[in-house]
Every structure is written in structure tokens, then in C-alpha cells.
Amino acid sequence: MRSMISLASARGLFRITSIACGRGCVNKLASMGIMPGEVVRVINNGSGPVMVEVKGSRVAIGRGVAMKIYGEEL
Template sequence: MPTTLDALPPGKTARIIRIDAPGRWRNRLLQMGFTPGSLVRVVANHGVGPIIVSSMGITIAIGRGIARRILVEPL
């Protein structure tokens, strides 16, 4: 069942389906390799504040507002 990135617990891996964040952030995410189809693993998610995810060897902190607009399929 698809959900949004901010709803995933730490340790969970998911596949990105769609990124609906505003243009500037979407562009940056795409360039960092967070493209639809790629796998992300949640490193930290405390329910408030930025969440931390990693994908292909890099770790990034994503503001909750952006994470809420990333649609993912949990694996």
C-alpha cells in the first residue's frame, strides 16, 4: 500500500513512486538520485522534525514538509 515517506518507521526500506514536492526541491532530489523507482532506507524518523534517509551510499536529511510529498511503496 503506497504511503508517504514521512510515515515510514526507521529501518524501513521503500521504493519511491512519485515526488510532488515544489520544483526547487524536486529537482534537487532527482539530481541526488532520489528518482521514482529508486530504493530508500529510513535511518531516523522521530515523528517530528526532519527525517533522515539513505540511498545508494548517501545520507540526506529531508524536511518533514518535503517528505510528506514523496509517495513511496514500502517493501
């Protein structure tokens, strides 16, 4: 089911299908390994930024951006 990463539950896996933020933002995310096709682990998702594990590192994504990262929970 299509969802966004801001709705994903902590400690679950999430497969990214598309990212709808601006070009600079897409590029920055991609350089950190967050891009369509990637499976990331959601570490923390409370009321602030969403923290994910991707390619061995932890990255915090502000909620504004997190709402634009679509995909599905696995």
C-alpha cells in the first residue's frame, strides 16, 4: 500500500518508491543513499524528524521532507 515515510512505524522497514521534494533536496537525499528503490529501516518516528538507517548510517529527515517520501512498509 502506498504510504509515506512520515507515517511508517519505528523499527520497521520501508521501501522508497518515489521522492517528491525539490531537485536540491532529491539530490541531497540521493547522495546520502535515500532514493527510489532503496529499503531503509525506520529507527525513530515520534513528533519531530524521522530517523532512518540507510547504508549503514543514521539520517534524520525533517517531517516536511518525510511527507514527500513515498513508498510502502514491508
